[in-house]
Amino acid sequence: MLPVGHQACKKAANFLVQYNVKLRIGTKEFSSLMLAPLAGISDLPFRMINRFFGCEFAFLEMISARSLFYQNEKTMKMLSSVSSDRPLGVQLLGDDIEVMKRALDLLPLGNFDILNVNAACPVDKVIRKGEGAALMKNPKKLRDILKMLVGRSMLPVTLKIRTGWDEDSVNARDVALYASDAGIEALFIHGRTRSQRYAGAVDYQVIAEVKEATGVPVVASGDALSPFLIKKLFDETACDGVIIARGALGNPWIFRETEEFLKNGTLVARPDIKEIVDTMASHLNMCCDYYGEAAGTMIFRKFFSWYTKSLKGVKPLREEAFRALTRKQMSDIIGEVGCA
Numbered sequence: 001m002l003p004v005g006h007q008a009c010k011k012a013a014n015f016l017v018q019y020n021v022k023l024r025i026g027t028k029e030f031s032s033l034m035l036a037p038l039a040g041i042s043d044l045p046f047r048m049i050n051r052f053f054g055c056e057f058a059f060l061e062m063i064s065a066r067s068l069f070y071q072n073e074k075t076m077k078m079l080s081s082v083s084s085d086r087p088l089g090v091q092l093l094g095d096d097i098e099v100m101k102r103a104l105d106l107l108p109l110g111n112f113d114i115l116n117v118n119a120a121c122p123v124d125k126v127i128r129k130g131e132g133a134a135l136m137k138n139p140k141k142l143r144d145i146l147k148m149l150v151g152r153s154m155l156p157v158t159l160k161i162r163t164g165w166d167e168d169s170v171n172a173r174d175v176a177l178y179a180s181d182a183g184i185e186a187l188f189i190h191g192r193t194r195s196q197r198y199a200g201a202v203d204y205q206v207i208a209e210v211k212e213a214t215g216v217p218v219v220a221s222g223d224a225l226s227p228f229l230i231k232k233l234f235d236e237t238a239c240d241g242v243i244i245a246r247g248a249l250g251n252p253w254i255f256r257e258t259e260e261f262l263k264n265g266t267l268v269a270r271p272d273i274k275e276i277v278d279t280m281a282s283h284l285n286m287c288c289d290y291y292g293e294a295a296g297t298m299i300f301r302k303f304f305s306w307y308t309k310s311l312k313g314v315k316p317l318r319e320e321a322f323r324a325l326t327r328k329q330m331s332d333i334i335g336e337v338g339c340a
Contacts, residue, residue, distance in 0.1 A: 019262040023217055023241040025114055025186045026156035030087055031056035033230070033258055034219065036245035037091040037116070038094055044080055045286035046303075047088075047091035049279065050248055053277050054255035059086050060117055064095030065103035080290075081111050091116040091160065095130040097145050104152055105214075114186070115155040117146060119175070120162045122194045133194035139178040146182035160188040163206040166195040170203075176210045187214060188243060191233075198246070204236035211238050218241050226254070227261035234262070250306025252279065273311075277338045279308050281331060288327045297330050304330070308337060 023032040033055055035042065035050050037059035047058040060078060065074040081088060081194040090112045100117075109115075119142055121132030135142045149280045150157045159179045164170035176187055191202035202222035203282075220239035224230045225247040233242050247254050257268045271279070283303055288296035304321040308314045317333055324330040 021263060022314065024160065026219060028113060032241035033249060033255060034241060034243045035059060036221065040246055044085060045283060045290050047085055048286060049283050050252040054259055055251040057089065057090055057244065059089040061122065062093050065100045068103040068106050069099050079108065087113040089114045089116055091118050093121060093126065093131050095120040095121045095135060097148055100145055101148060104149060109154050112155060114158055115149065115153050116159050116160055117149065118157045119189050120160040120279060122197045130132050133162050133165065136161060136171065136175055136194065139175045140265050142175065143178040143182045144183055146179055150183035150197060156185040158186040158188060159184050161202050162190045162194055164193045167191050170206060172206050172210050175215050176214045180214050180216055184216060186217040186219060188219045188221065191220060194239040206225060207239060217241065221245060221289060227258040230258050231262060250303060250309055273338055277334055280304065281336045284327065284334065286332055293327050294325065297324055297327055300330060311337065
């Protein structure tokens with residue numbers, strides 16, 4: 001059983017703005033705080049842990065249209081969900097219109113609430129295939145893919161982009177207008193160029209320009225690492241929602257904390273060591289139940305590192321955790337965190 005542990009709140013000073021906690025995409029209404037599609041991370045156990053602490057809307061891991069086209073076993077596993085894992089978004093990665101069409105046909109669309117196209121991933125192996133952020137350099141091709149999906153999908157079609165390819169080709173506004181012309185119903189934008197990846201300053205101005213230029217809801221991302229920084233995204237860009245990625249790693253509490261801060265201007269106390277340990281134990285058990293003991297234990301290793309990142313005196317335990325092979329070994333190490 002996961003801990004509830006909603007602790008005492010402290011009033012934040014100078015909190016003046018009230019925020020909409022709901023976001024409308026197409027005919028559906030969702031939370032304005034969303035969990036991002038993180039490759040290798042946003043699996044079912046991760047999503048359910050975050051949902052327990054206030055995440056209402058989550059994405060699957062990014063799905064390669066080509067892998068789905070070939071019905072890759074790992075990719076099919078990534079589509080797994082349960083009835084309580086809703087509302088749920090699916091993000092497709094691809095640049096070939098025929099492959100994207102076939103992938104759409106293979107998706108169990110009834111399990112999802114929105115469809116997102118990835119034109120933002122900066123990873124080299126993705127870019128070399130012309131996928132992800134590479135599509136920012138070919139907005140007409142991207143528009144054609146989107147038009148096809150809008151015409152064939154029973155789900156609202158949305159798009160994820162970056163501000164541009166590099167500082168000399170910041171074209172998010174133009175890409176957004178092409179996408180709006182194709183009929184998308186929301187736009188997600190990371191406030192950095194592809195060349196920045198996840199470093200350097202977030203360009204709030206470009207996000208604001210995209211919001212002003214388009215007639216669709218805009219969901220912003222980039223350094224959404226705390227309630228304060230998420231509030232800054234809303235304040236600086238007038239965006240309709242924020243999608244949380246790195247801020248949720250080892251920190252599912254960010255959803256309840258941010259919602260409280262945006263609604264009432266109050267700061268929820270950070271989880272104590274017992275709540276952290278109990279949450280880690282629950283996450284480990286979910287991983288082992290979902291993947292099997294050996295695979296689940298190995299997959300949980302990275303989460304152990306994120307959960308304990310801010311804790312003192314746990315470096316030796318992290319080293320032990322990366323050698324753990326069984327659920328019991330990892331569980332025992334988690335127990336030691338509470339005594340560190």
